Each structure stands twice: as C-alpha cells, then as structure tokens.
Amino acid sequence: MKNIENFVSELLSATENAPELLLQDLCAIQQRYSYIPENAVEILASKLNLPAVQIYGVIDFYSFLHRKARGTFDILFSDNITDRMLGNQSLIDSLCEKLDIEPGTPRIDGRVTVSVTSCTGICDQGPALLVNGMTVSGLNEERISKIAELIEEDTPLSDWPASFFVVEDNIQRSDILLDDKIINGSAIESLQKNGSDALLEILEQSGLRGRGGAGFKTALKWRFCRDTDSDQHYVVCNADEGEPGTFKDRILLNSYADNVCEGMTLCAGIIGAKKGYIYLRGEYRYLLDDLEQTLQKRRDANLLGKNICGHEGFDFDIDIHLGAGAYICGEESSLIESLEGKRGIPRKRPPFPVTNGFCNQPTVVNNVETFVAAAKIAVFGADWYGSVGSSESTGTKLLSISGDCARPGIYEYPFGVSIEQVLEDCGAHDTQAVQVAGAAGSTVPAQEFHRSIAFEDLSTGGSFMIFNQQRDMLEMVQNFCHFFCHESCGFCTPCRVGGALMKDLVDKVMVGHATHNDLKEMENIGQIMQQNSHCGLGVTAPKPVLDTLEKFPQIYMQRLANRGFEPAFDLDAALEESRQITGRDDAEAHIEYEPLLNTAGQDES
Amino acid sequence: MTEMTDNTVNESGEKQKPRIATAALCGCFGCHMSFLDIDERILQLVELVEFDRSPITDIKEVGPCDIGLIEGGVANAENVEVLRDFRRHCKILVAVGACAVNGGVPAMRNQFELKECLVEAYINGIGVENPQIPDDPEIPLLLDKVHPVHEVVKIDYFLPGCPPSADTLWTFLNEILAGEEITFPYSLIHYD
Ligand SMILES: Cc1cc2nc3c(=O)[nH]c(=O)nc-3n(C[C@H](O)[C@H](O)[C@H](O)COP(=O)(O)O)c2cc1C
Numbered sequence A: 001m002k003n004i005e006n007f008v009s010e011l012l013s014a015t016e017n018a019p020e021l022l023l024q025d026l027c028a029i030q031q032r033y034s035y036i037p038e039n040a041v042e043i044l045a046s047k048l049n050l051p052a053v054q055i056y057g058v059i060d061f062y063s064f065l066h067r068k069a070r071g072t073f074d075i076l077f078s079d080n081i082t083d084r085m086l087g088n089q090s091l092i093d094s095l096c097e098k099l100d101i102e103p104g105t106p107r108i109d110g111r112v113t114v115s116v117t118s119c120t121g122i123c124d125q126g127p128a129l130l131v132n133g134m135t136v137s138g139l140n141e142e143r144i145s146k147i148a149e150l151i152e153e154d155t156p157l158s159d160w161p162a163s164f165f166v167v168e169d170n171i172q173r174s175d176i177l178l179d180d181k182i183i184n185g186s187a188i189e190s191l192q193k194n195g196s197d198a199l200l201e202i203l204e205q206s207g208l209r210g211r212g213g214a215g216f217k218t219a220l221k222w223r224f225c226r227d228t229d230s231d232q233h234y235v236v237c238n239a240d241e242g243e244p245g246t247f248k249d250r251i252l253l254n255s256y257a258d259n260v261c262e263g264m265t266l267c268a269g270i271i272g273a274k275k276g277y278i279y280l281r282g283e284y285r286y287l288l289d290d291l292e293q294t295l296q297k298r299r300d301a302n303l304l305g306k307n308i309c310g311h312e313g314f315d316f317d318i319d320i321h322l323g324a325g326a327y328i329c330g331e332e333s334s335l336i337e338s339l340e341g342k343r344g345i346p347r348k349r350p351p352f353p354v355t356n357g358f359c360n361q362p363t364v365v366n367n368v369e370t371f372v373a374a375a376k377i378a379v380f381g382a383d384w385y386g387s388v389g390s391s392e393s394t395g396t397k398l399l400s401i402s403g404d405c406a407r408p409g410i411y412e413y414p415f416g417v418s419i420e421q422v423l424e425d426c427g428a429h430d431t432q433a434v435q436v437a438g439a440a441g442s443t444v445p446a447q448e449f450h451r452s453i454a455f456e457d458l459s460t461g462g463s464f465m466i467f468n469q470q471r472d473m474l475e476m477v478q479n480f481c482h483f484f485c486h487e488s489c490g491f492c493t494p495c496r497v498g499g500a501l502m503k504d505l506v507d508k509v510m511v512g513h514a515t516h517n518d519l520k521e522m523e524n525i526g527q528i529m530q531q532n533s534h535c536g537l538g539v540t541a542p543k544p545v546l547d548t549l550e551k552f553p554q555i556y557m558q559r560l561a562n563r564g565f566e567p568a569f570d571l572d573a574a575l576e577e578s579r580q581i582t583g584r585d586d587a588e589a590h591i592e593y594e595p596l597l598n599t600a601g602q603d604e605s
Numbered sequence B: 001m002t003e004m005t006d007n008t009v010n011e012s013g014e015k016q017k018p019r020i021a022t023a024a025l026c027g028c029f030g031c032h033m034s035f036l037d038i039d040e041r042i043l044q045l046v047e048l049v050e051f052d053r054s055p056i057t058d059i060k061e062v063g064p065c066d067i068g069l070i071e072g073g074v075a076n077a078e079n080v081e082v083l084r085d086f087r088r089h090c091k092i093l094v095a096v097g098a099c100a101v102n103g104g105v106p107a108m109r110n111q112f113e114l115k116e117c118l119v120e121a122y123i124n125g126i127g128v129e130n131p132q133i134p135d136d137p138e139i140p141l142l143l144d145k146v147h148p149v150h151e152v153v154k155i156d157y158f159l160p161g162c163p164p165s166a167d168t169l170w171t172f173l174n175e176i177l178a179g180e181e182i183t184f185p186y187s188l189i190h191y192d
C-alpha cells in the first residue's frame, strides 16, 4: 500500500499536480498495477483538488481503466469483424481453456484476465491481442499455446519472444505521400522563406482536405484558428485511429513520425501555437517509446523547442497523450475533453475547436495523414500535390485494406480510384461487399464496385474491409452494432438507448426470432438516431443496419420468424434464475411458448 | 396504425359501447391515478364506453374488449399471464407510462443479479425477521430482468410520461374513440 502511495505521489510531483494530466496519471497507475486502487484515487483527489467521484467517473468512462485488479497479465483480444474472420473466437476459447478461466473474469490467483476489445488496428496482421497494452500480432494456435505457457511460468513481458510483438508497416502500394520523406526541417524552412500568408495560399491551392474522414479544407481550418485572437493557440494531432478497420496512421506514426511532427510544427508556425499534442490511442502504446525518441531527436536538432531552426521567437514543443480505449475520443471535441483529463463527452458545436478548443483556446485538430500531406505540400508545392487525384479531392489517400483478399495492407491511391481497381490490386476475388470507411461507413455491394474513393463519391478515413461471397454479412452488422453500443459515450438518449435497442434487435434477427415488425422498428430507431443524436457517433451508428436493410435485405428476410410477433427474449428461460433460487418447478414456475397469442387487432405487414 | 372497428350491435338492436379494460403490472398505480385526474370528465367517459376488467370495476378476468390500457412493466410470471390475456382479448393494446414503455423505475433492478435483490430484501434487509427468500407456489416467480410490455406482446400505441397526464389520456381516448389520428399538442408530450 505504501508502495502505491509513493508511486502516485512521485507521479504527481513529476507532473506538478496538473489536473489536465489526470487521465495520463490514471493510465500510468493502471499500467503499473493493472487497476486504479482506491488509495490512489484518494491521493489524486487531494493533490489535484478534484472530487473523488469525478475521478471515478473518468475511470469508469475509459475501457482500459479498471477499479478491480486485472492481474499480472491483462489480455485483450481485438474483436473487430476482421479479427473474427481470421478466427479469433476459437483462439479466445482456446486460451481461456488452457488458462482455465472465463472471459472477462480475473483468475483467482490474480495472474491473468482475458477479454475482448474493439479493433486494435492490426487488421492486416491479425488476429491480434494486447497484453498489458502491448500488441501481439499474427495469432495462431501455436502462439496461443506459447502465450499460455509464458503466463503459467509468470515470464515477464520483456522476456517474451520479440517476434510476437512485430507489427510490419506492410505498405503494398505507395504514391506521392509515401514515396519519399521530406528532409527534416525543410517544411519549416519553406514557412520561413514564404511566410505564413503565402503558405496558407499554397495549402489552399493544393486543395488539401482533412484525412480523418470529414474532409474539411485544411487551409481554411488553419486560417480560422490563426485569425482567432488569443494568447494561446494549440495544435493537436488526432492519432486516435479508432474506426474499425483503419490502420494507416499506425504506419505513419511508425515510419513517418518525423514528417508528422514537421506538419504539426508547420501548423504551429502558421497559427502561432507554442504547444502541440499527439493524442495517441491506447492501443498504439507500443509506438510510444519510438515516438518519444523522435521528439527528443527533434529537440536535439532544434526542430522543436526554443527558436526553432534558429528563428527567433519560433518556440514549439509536442507532448504525447495516451487514450485509454474510447472510440468516441477520435471525435475532435471529445478528444479535447480527454486531453484535458476528463471523460470524452463530445462538446456542443459551435463553437468549434478552431475558436474554442483545448483549454478553451483556438485549436487545430487534424488527422495524422493530414499533417504529413501538409508538410510535403509546404516543400513540394501545390501543383505537385494537385496534379493527382480528382477535381473535388486532390492528392492521394491511404487505404487500410483487410478482410478477404490475398494481399491486405496499406495502399496509397490517387483519389478517384474505383473499388474494382482496388480489389484487383489487392487480390480479392468473388467479393460480395466492401465496407468503406469502417463501421460508420457504407456497405458497398458488387453492383456498385464502379464507384470511386473520393469526397464526392465514397468518402473515407481509410478503412476498407472486404467480404467474399461465403461471408454472412449479418455477422458484420452484428459486430458493428455491438461495437457502437459499447462505444456510445452515453451522453444522449438517441444513441445510448437507440444503439442498445438496435443491438438487441440485430441479435434477435441472428437467432431467427425477429419478425417484419422488428425490421420496421429497426428502420424507425435508425432514423431517430440519425436525426437526433448529439454527435457523429450516434448519427452513423445505425448505418450498417440501414445500409444492409436496403442493399442486402436477404440477410434479414431469410432469418425472419414466420409470425406476426415474437417476444424479445425467451420467457421461460427468464424464470430459470428464480427457479434455482426458490427450488420451485411447479406448473406456475414455467411460462409456455404461445406463438399464436397475438392475433387480435394487429397489422402483420 | 390500428383502427377501431365499428361498434357492434347487441341482440336487442342497440349500438354497443366500446369496452375498455385496464391493468397495472409492475408499476405504482400512478398512471391509474393520473387517469382518475380526468375528474368530472369521467362522467362523459362512461357515456362513451363500458369498463371491463379494471380496478374501477373490480372485474378480475378480462373479456373481449376494444381497448386495453396497460400500466407497468413485466417483472414476474403473473405479469406475463395478465398481459397475454389482455393481448388475446383487446383489439387495441396501449402501453401507458414509463414503466410499460421502458420498464421504468422497477427496471433499475436490472443492474443487479436477481439473487442480489432478493438477498437484500429478504435476508440482509434492515428489520427483516425470520429471513428467507419466499418460495410459496402462490407467489408468482420473478423474471430475471424487468421488461417493457412490447417485448412480450405486440403493442399498438405507446403513451409515455411518468405518469402521462390526465389530459394526455383524455385526448388519446377521445381521438381513438372518434377514429381520428392520434396527435397531441406539444405541451402534452414534452417532459422537462
Ligand atoms: C465518432 C467519431 C470518431 C472519429 N475518430 C477519428 C479518428 O480516429 N481519427 C481522426 O483523425 N478523426 C476522427 N474523427 C474525425 C474528427 O472529429 C475530426 O474531424 C478530424 O480529426 C479532423 O481532422 P482532419 O480535418 O485532418 O480530417 C472522428 C469523428 C467522429 C464523429
């Protein structure tokens, strides 16, 4: 116990008791102890001058923070549909059996917990898991057996085979963005040479639009932020990459980190920011040390810090903040809340972050890929960038390709490329559908494969999941509905309740108990969510259902119960617990199934 | 939408009044109390309708009806039985109030295991004498969770509110009896 108190006190004095570092402190405590002990909360509360309930509120919000110990080894299997397609479920069963545990429950001896988590961004090299936050890729029975042994032997993670932790970049096709990296400092030089007005002009001419999905014009965002009067401006790199099936920021952070920082520094120079943050999703903790090293090297080379590249008064530095397993924190206003150490609840917009962002100051939030593109444009010019792509969407897009194809991985394409072309290049055959832009994206059936990747057609943050003819598309829908239900921040009713109802109804379809009325209800709920949700999560959450109801109706129809109404749950089974508790088994302790009960006064259509 | 059918004519050739039944499942009777808040308009109502099973009439078994009003959620085996009986007998079945629509306050126990609730109430509760969990066959068994009524039978209309106000109920009944579309002024369906 003394030990915990010392650890927390040291942690806090190192960070000068800054309340906005609460989440970072909690991540450190979680990492050290596998949970947040009560006495740690007490110390945090008194030193940071926060009510304990607020700290518990933060702990309960983030999936990777726990109030109860997870054990020496905390294992989280990535549970995206692509992991499932690669057979993660039998591997989970197998590991649980070997360790003699139930998923989600810590083993009695405090050694290990095994559960699942949302997509960890290793879809091209899955199935994957996180062990104490570190990524293990390429799982198979052999690896699982070895992992079970290592756990039973209590082998520290540092002594596990290094090959387990290898995550390749896996770049299958490169174009202007990935082809060559810019020389460190060259974008900063360009800014100094041209001045910020001219550089904003260049960015504008290049037509660069945000790569996080929404496609807002980058030059415009930076200009709005610069023109907002304030002492402090901030640059934030959105490295939350939470959209299922997206993993392109992973390779940029791994192999193009200097270019990412260069883009952020460029932005800082233009908007007048002294401070920047990389918000790194907790799932990418394995990249943290290398990123810190990159930042240190840049400080040593005077590319960060005071008087950058010798330019008097150009001061800028970057900190990395870790996320803790919350998809909603990719939404820029939640991300800012999270950066401030709070629960990631989306803010009301307007005001937008460009005027009222981090600590209520003007803030630019951009995707990782956007910063890399901006840095390159500053060096190579607008024409170079605008020479590829389509009219509305200049330049290229990184696609993270996974699912049923011979060569999953990263593909960089000029905007305007057709789905057909992409499928051919990655060796996909017999394709039934492509899910473009992740769980929140569009389900594209084969007859629409002529469509193209571009803001004016299929807009995407980069997720591209392929499903062949053998796949049951309802499994995808079910996976995504569970994902959204789990990831809803709970702030507004349409998403919190609607998402849960939708999930239950899809489950009902899956087991063959749904009726036509249930399908109508799904459409109805979907519309309510789209029209009334507070943020983009709730607006897009019903999309997998609505898209497939329209484009793949047979996956629902073939499973419908041939009746006007079916209860939402098994009535007799719902009495089982009571029967166990009371020991009763008389006739009244059962409920008979009555299929034709509901004939009076009903419309069956 | 489910329509009221034409009133039938009885043996003596008179037009029969529509029959209404009401029941409270797992709720607090607050919706019924709110219903009584229509006050003197109840005299108009009895001109318009005939009451079947309801706390007002004390009839215990529901017969063939035009409209059934259900208050409360589904928490035990008896609730299921009553609800099904209503569905069998009522042309139009209406979920009245938050508990019927969502499970409401009783559904707060869904956060816990049933066993925990029973132990808290009958074993560890303050002032409990002769602690034991009741197992008498006379007492309906509890479902493991409390459910809204539409998860057990088909429901035709939902009247939200905790409780729906007397005016809401009155408006609804008048509209449905007149065969009109159900619409409410905003003041009757906003809750904050
Ligand atoms: C639920 C939700 C999740 C999001 N997740 C991400 C994300 O992981 N990465 C990202 O760059 N943008 C994400 N966004 C978009 C951001 O809100 C924001 O638009 C983006 O970071 C802006 O950067 P850009 O202009 O460079 O695209 C998300 C949006 C929503 C509504």
Ligand code: SF4
Pocket (backbone or CB within 6 Å): A328, A346, A487, A488, A489, A490, A491, A492, A493, A495, A496, A533, A534, A535, A536, A537, A538, A539
């Ligand atoms: S839509 Fe969902 S994620 Fe967004 S604020 Fe509402 S509950 Fe939270």
